[in-house]
Amino acid sequence: MSGMPLYLSLQNEILNAISRGAYAAGDLLPTEQEYCDRYGVSRATVRKALENLSADGRVVRKHGIGTYVQMTEVPGQSVKFRGHLEDVLLHDPENSFRRISRQACRFPDDIYKLFGEAVDRQGSVSLSLISRRSKPIMAGLIYLPAPQCEHDVEAAYATTEQPTVMILRSAGIKIARGHQRIRPILVEPEIAALLGVPAGTPLLRGRRVYFDIKGRAVAVVEATYHPTNYEMGIDLLPR
Amino acid sequence: MSGMPLYLSLQNEILNAISRGAYAAGDLLPTEQEYCDRYGVSRATVRKALENLSADGRVVRKHGIGTYVQMTEVPGQSVKFRGHLEDVLLHDPENSFRRISRQACRFPDDIYKLFGEAVDRQGSVSLSLISRRSKPIMAGLIYLPAPQCEHDVEAAYATTEQPTVMILRSAGIKIARGHQRIRPILVEPEIAALLGVPAGTPLLRGRRVYFDIKGRAVAVVEATYHPTNYEMGIDLLPR
């Protein structure tokens, strides 16, 4: 219908199907071939639609498996951007990751809410520091619920110094997607000391929530960024 | 060579060509057909490579013209994300834009540097407020160099209340790309009064630089966001 490209019509069809509840978060969408048959278009067209939805974070495509539906979000007034998990995982070999401390903890209300369905309010919180050429760039509090695999996570921690989400991966917890909300804070003394800035300095803090393929929150990180050793930049592109 | 997909090899070829100076910012790259002939691959493969570079903000593709090279950036340690110009232009009809004041100004050092080649250090600065359902969400200082088209910009301002970058567009200044750096600040009394928060509150400030197709900075905005009426969110996706 109309002058809209076929792949855009298909994208909208799929989004509508998701939003009217035909597929829930974590469900598998029909296969590419199925869409070809159902709408009478070529596979390249179906792929373009699904790749766009993937780029917009609405679905996750897994080679050999299929296309999963992601959680929908209903933001208020906000600017939302897209980024790559890897950019935040800091796999740059020049960055060093160090875990400062770890302890059991009963989650504060706001953190507990993020985990939603988590069976237990009890978990662990770790304090870590990421540096680059011995200059601190980020201090993070990492909240992990107490799951079956806690032992694997601890074992992975013991063998290597890697950012927490890498550790989660090596413990078999695959992260499909995340979301980070950025806000300004006046830094607390403990974090300030780690970053080497005066307590009370205004800093950027990102609250990251990582989700697995089923849309369950599996980790929450409160990342506090150094004011000058680190830059938060966003490229603005035409649509 | 190796098991790398053809389109990735081509992407790297193009990036290498750019970084060794074969094409400068603002130049046109070879056409799709030219790449097909030169590398002996199909047009779909060439297109995939160029579309990826476009999604990464390294080139801008213009229907009927060709593919332009964008400015390269050499960030220090940073997290870089991608977003859409339109998300920042706030074309949401529920948002209202109001220009509070405008005056001639001699640019401060840091702003002047951003304009780089601007012939004149003299320009204008406007103070504006964007609200949503009569709640303030952003106050912005907009710096514009004094160009030939200043008259057109002012004429556009007089006829409609639109965000500055929309105004620039309607004055014939096409914006190809932008960049925003986010940092925390303690808000000054004037901005605080506009947003309705106490002076000294820690807030997010984005310094946006808008570039035309030739890579020249044509506008700088210092955007200060309301702490609760606005959210800065980033989706984290697998690569």
Next chain:
DNA sequence: TAGTGGTCTAGACCACTGA
């Protein structure tokens, strides 16, 4: 092993831009 998504080709026609 069967079925999925990932890559790739060789063609076609259309829509936009500038001269």
Next chain:
DNA sequence: CAGTGGTCTAGACCACTAA
């Protein structure tokens, strides 16, 4: 108008995943 990128097709083979 000629030339560009935008959309689309109908095939092919490969790489990955789960059972």
